[in-house]
Amino acid sequence: MLQRPGERLPWEPAAQSNTQPHDEPMPEVQRKSNYFTPNRFYCTETICAPCGVVIAWAKFARAESPTNILEFLASVYPTEESRPAYICIDKACLVMHTSVINGSWETWKKTSRLIVDTYHYITHSIDDYLCKKWCNPAPLDGSAPNLVIVVHDKDGNPYYKCAFNTQACEQLNAWLGGFESMLRKMTQGNFDWFLHAMLFYHTQKVIERQQKSSSQKGSSDGDSDDSDSDDSDSDGSEQEF
Numbered sequence: 001m002l003q004r005p006g007e008r009l010p011w012e013p014a015a016q017s018n019t020q021p022h023d024e025p026m027p028e029v030q031r032k033s034n035y036f037t038p039n040r041f042y043c044t045e046t047i048c049a050p051c052g053v054v055i056a057w058a059k060f061a062r063a064e065s066p067t068n069i070l071e072f073l074a075s076v077y078p079t080e081e082s083r084p085a086y087i088c089i090d091k092a093c094l095v096m097h098t099s100v101i102n103g104s105w106e107t108w109k110k111t112s113r114l115i116v117d118t119y120h121y122i123t124h125s126i127d128d129y130l131c132k133k134w135c136n137p138a139p140l141d142g143s144a145p146n147l148v149i150v151v152h153d154k155d156g157n158p159y160y161k162c163a164f165n166t167q168a169c170e171q172l173n174a175w176l177g178g179f180e181s182m183l184r185k186m187t188q189g190n191f192d193w194f195l196h197a198m199l200f201y202h203t204q205k206v207i208e209r210q211q212k213s214s215s216q217k218g219s220s221d222g223d224s225d226d227s228d229s230d231d232s233d234s235d236g237s238e239q240e241f
């Protein structure tokens with residue numbers, strides 16, 4: 001049965017609401033008052049391209065932490081050549097902070113920038129200099145021409161637009177959230193198989209849709225140049241089960 005995020009069946013206890021700000025460290029243990037439903041153990045992290053193609057996923061025990069995220073990124077992008085120019089994470093500033101402290105930033109900074117997705121950026125502290133200076137997904141001072149582009153409306157007036165969809169993983173999470181009640185009750189093996197199969201078929205659909213729209217575009221104007229299909233930006237996000 002599909003269940004939308006935040007929805008619960010009458011016999012289920014009220015869900016623990018997540019009031020944790022994304023730019024603050026997460027408490028390691030969340031205590032339960034009863035054991036009638038399985039506790040949250042896994043936090044599933046996904047990496048996807050702005051077009052929606054899922055690149056990788058991983059399970060973290062209990063909660064995501066900046067260290068876990070950095071290890072996951074290093075395992076998916078082991079070489080400098082493989083690393084994307086921008087990596088969009090809801091808590092990018094915390095991850096960058098940890099990366100600077102543990103020394104991994106020395107290699108990451110050569111190839112990549114960590115930015116916060118536009119949805120979560122508005123909830124980050126305006127006093128956080130590191131966040132504002134380095135993790136802004138749409139700086140309007142001309143410092144990141146690859147992130148913000150100038151386009152024209154139908155009257156010819158110029159306006160700024162984000163060059164990439166920085167919320168691809170959030171959109172994926174919203175879709176995955178519909179399967180949460182099923183996934184939470186599965187054994188580890190079934191969970192892994194089911195999630196992997198779903199993400200595989202989801203990616204096939206996304207690629208199919210892209211091919212269809214680019215062939216339609218190609219036949220209508222013969223120009224298949226589309227900045228939205230550029231995968232130089234990756235988006236990481238978490239979903240708890």
Ligand SMILES: [Zn+2]
Binds near residue numbers: 023092116128135
């Ligand atoms: Zn921040």
